Amino acid sequence: xxxxxxxxxxxxxxxxxxxxxxxxxxxxxxxxxxxxxxxxxxxxxxxxxxxxxxxxxxxxxxxxxxxxxxxxxxxxxxxxxxxxxxxxxxxxxxxxxxxxxxxxxxxxxxxxxxxxxxxxxxxxxxxxxxxxxxxxxxxxxxxxxxxxxxxxxxxxxxxxxxxxxxxxxxxxxxxxxxxxxxxxxxxxxxxxxxxxxxxxxxxxxxxxxxxxxxxxxxxxxxxxxxxxxxxxxxxxxxxxxxxxxxxxxxxxxxxxxxxxxxxxxxxxxxxxxxxxxxxxxxxxxxxxxxxxxxxxxxxxxxxxxxxxxxxxxxxxxxxxxxxxxxxxxxxxxxxxxxxxxxxxxxxxxxxxxxxxxxxxxxxxxxxxxxxxxxxxxxxxxxxxxxxxxxxxxxx
Amino acid sequence: xxxxxxxxxxxxxxxxxxxxxxxxxxxxxxxxxxxxxxxxxxxxxxxxxxxxxxxxxxxxxxxxxxxxxxxxxxxxxxxxxxxxxxxxxxxxxxxxxxxxxxxxxxxxxxxxxxxxxxxxxxxxxxxxxxxxxxxxxxxxxxxxxxxxxxxxxxxxxxxx
Amino acid sequence: xxxxxxxxxxxxxxxxxxxxxxxxxxxxxxxxxxxxxxxxxxxxxxxxxxxxxxxxxxxxxxxxxxxxxxxxxxxxxxxxxxxxxxxxxxxxxxxxxxxxxxxxx
Numbered sequence: 111x112x113x114x115x116x117x118x119x120x121x122x123x124x125x126x127x128x129x130x131x132x133x134x135x136x137x138x139x140x141x142x143x144x145x146x147x148x149x150x151x152x153x154x155x156x157x158x159x160x161x162x163x164x165x166x167x168x169x170x171x172x173x174x175x176x177x178x179x180x181x182x183x184x185x186x187x188x189x190x191x192x193x194x195x196x197x198x199x200x201x202x203x204x205x206x207x208x209x210x211x212x213x214x215x216x217x218x219x220x221x222x223x224x225x226x227x228x229x230x231x232x233x234x235x236x237x238x239x240x241x242x243x244x245x246x247x248x249x250x251x252x253x254x255x256x257x258x259x260x261x262x263x264x265x266x267x268x269x270x271x272x273x274x275x276x277x278x279x280x281x282x283x284x285x286x287x288x289x290x291x292x293x294x295x296x297x298x299x300x301x302x303x304x305x306x307x308x309x310x311x312x313x314x315x316x317x318x319x320x321x322x323x324x325x326x327x328x329x330x331x332x333x334x335x336x337x338x339x340x341x342x343x344x345x346x347x348x349x350x351x352x353x354x355x356x357x358x359x360x361x362x363x364x365x366x367x368x369x370x371x372x373x374x375x376x377x378x379x380x381x382x383x384x385x386x387x388x389x390x391x392x393x394x395x396x397x398x399x400x401x402x403x404x405x406x407x408x409x410x411x412x413x414x415x416x417x418x419x420x421x422x423x424x425x426x427x428x429x430x431x432x433x434x435x436x437x438x439x440x441x442x443x444x445x446x447x448x449x450x451x452x453x454x455x456x457x458x459x460x461x462x463x464x465x466x467x468x469x470x471x472x473x474x475x476x477x478x479x480x481x482x483x484x485x486x487x488x489x490x491x492x493x494x495x496x497x498x499x500x501x502x503x504x505x
Numbered sequence: 506x507x508x509x510x511x512x513x514x515x516x517x518x519x520x521x522x523x524x525x526x527x528x529x530x531x532x533x534x535x536x537x538x539x540x541x542x543x544x545x546x547x548x549x550x551x552x553x554x555x556x557x558x559x560x561x562x563x564x565x566x567x568x569x570x571x572x573x574x575x576x577x578x579x580x581x582x583x584x585x586x587x588x589x590x591x592x593x594x595x596x597x598x599x600x601x602x603x604x605x606x607x608x609x610x611x612x613x614x615x616x617x618x619x620x621x622x623x624x625x626x627x628x629x630x631x632x633x634x635x636x637x638x639x640x641x642x643x644x645x646x647x648x649x650x651x652x653x654x655x656x657x658x659x660x661x662x663x664x665x
Numbered sequence: 666x667x668x669x670x671x672x673x674x675x676x677x678x679x680x681x682x683x684x685x686x687x688x689x690x691x692x693x694x695x696x697x698x699x700x701x702x703x704x705x706x707x708x709x710x711x712x713x714x715x716x717x718x719x720x721x722x723x724x725x726x727x728x729x730x731x732x733x734x735x736x737x738x739x740x741x742x743x744x745x746x747x748x749x750x751x752x753x754x755x756x757x758x759x760x761x762x763x764x765x766x767x768x769x770x
Contacts, residue, residue: 557732
């Protein structure tokens with residue numbers, strides 16, 4: 111019974127495709143791919159609508175106010191009202207803008223954000239796009255986001271847009287390094303770049319109790335924290351939202367966008383957030399595996415989305431709690447702390463592997479991480495925090 | 506290997522490459538350059554070298570294209586000026602193309618279809634890199650470090 | 666129609682010629698770099714095509730390895746080349762390669 115509920119979506123797809131039996135194989139392939147794309151879009155656009163209203167509700171709760179509560183029950187229909195508002199707004203293109211680049215930027219940013227969703231396993235046999243090297247695909251496609259942000263900044267022909275784009279690219283480039291390097295220990299330990307294999311490697315339970323998720327090893331925990339912070343920066347969320355800091359540069363690279371194009375940027379930001387959280391769940395939090403063996407009767411995709419929602423809640427929580435950081439602080443942390451720590455995670459994972467993957471390895475890798483962390487904190491002396499600031503400007 | 510996919514990809518790649526070589530606005534040329542590299546990566550996918558295609562997208566779209574647009578931004582004051590187009594280059598390029606095509610079409614042993622091969626997994630590439638290609642790999646690492654430092658030193662502000 | 670090795674080589678030759686065109690006829694340093702990158706990519710396409718169409722599969726896959734190394738080297742070349750463009754622009758306030766004709770900095 112639980113098995114059939116677990117496989118309800120793959121079975122539904124099989125049933126759909128069985129209608130096409132007898133058609134040429136390429137037609138079946140095309141329909142299969144289209145079904146996957148349609149399912150992905152339906153799920154994640156719904157999630158986007160839901161999260162956009164939930165975020166406002168949770169932020170309101172944190173800041174001791176009501177939040178949207180007028181449209182529908184508990185304000186749940188707010189995204190529909192917002193969508194209609196965005197659709198009927200006038201689409202303004204600046205007269206001096208580079209029209210083609212200005213138009214293509216939101217298209218590219220949304221396309222890359224949605225493409226990265228394709229390689230994440232959402233449940234047992236539920237990877238929309240299985241590819242050998244899926245993790246590399248995720249980062250290769252995701253790296254086009256920087257180009258899209260630059261296009262938005264350049265195409266608008268506006269100083270605020272350009273400044274925002276420069277900030278966005280600077281911080282995204284700096285944090286892409288720790289982001290990718292923290293993924294490496296997982297890839298090394300599993301020995302595969304395929305997300306399905308990485309999830310399968312976290313299937314068992316130690317003593318039948320503690321799941322073997324990588325977040326429960328010292329290197330995995332450290333890597334997960336670094337990954338999460340880098341993910342925050344990559345998706346331009348508070349406290350790292352300097353590219354669109356309203357108090358300084360209007361809305362950064364989105365200044366000259368209005369109406370539906372602005373909504374596309376907004377959507378791409380959230381989809382990027384879902385994608386990076388989904389990858390975090392896959393790599394460190396055991397993917398779609400249940401946290402205990404008895405809980406395996408609950409379908410796998412439910413577990414995936416529960417973990418995803420927890421991560422998204424932390425995103426919103428962080429946004430409601432922390433103030434915006436300065437760009438030089440962001441850069442300093444990236445190069446002086448995150449990068450060495452990310453490399454340490456690789457070494458700690460190797461130590462863990464060669465010390466037998468047991469308790470001994472656990473302690474040894476913890477030791478490596480603690481030593482490097484202490485050394486780094488002594489090196490990056492906190493006294494310097496109170497020294498006179500030196501401002502450097504882009505030429 | 507699919508004929509239709511091949512035609513679509515080659516038209517896309519060559520059109521984007523031609524646009525990158527001839528467009529007047531530098532920024533448009535740089536973006537067409539990025540599109541051309543997506544096309545080349547698609548060729549690699551078609552040929553079964555997925556890892557190389559992904560690496561190409563990663564390096565060229567994620568790094569080189571962004572570097573190029575950054576350089577355009579930093580040397581922006583120079584863009585508007587009109588500059589000559591050297592027509593002798595067109596003649597040489599067409600001559601080279603004709604010569605190459607003639608040579609390729611003349612060689613009979615080249616008109617073969619692809620044999621069936623075992624899929625090239627990332628694991629096999631990794632094994633090759635870590636066994637028979639260790640020294641080249643280390644040399645590449647050294648070269649990239651040298652290039653990193655060299656580029657930094659070159660572009661750094663001169664102390665006066 | 667299944668594409669043969671010839672067609673791949675012709676596409677690669679066309680790409681090489683377009684790169685040559687960009688490197689020879691444009692006077693802007695960045696265009697010359699773009700042209701060089703395109704020529705290198707054409708060479709990579711050749712490597713992969715020859716690997717794929719080899720009658721006996723190589724172990725290790727030599728063509729793929731060569732392409733990977735050549736991608737890494739061309740990335741390094743692009744980084745240094747663009748740094749040089751920026752330095753030249755700082756000195757001479759131009760990126761037109763015809764005007765960069767002094768040996769004295």
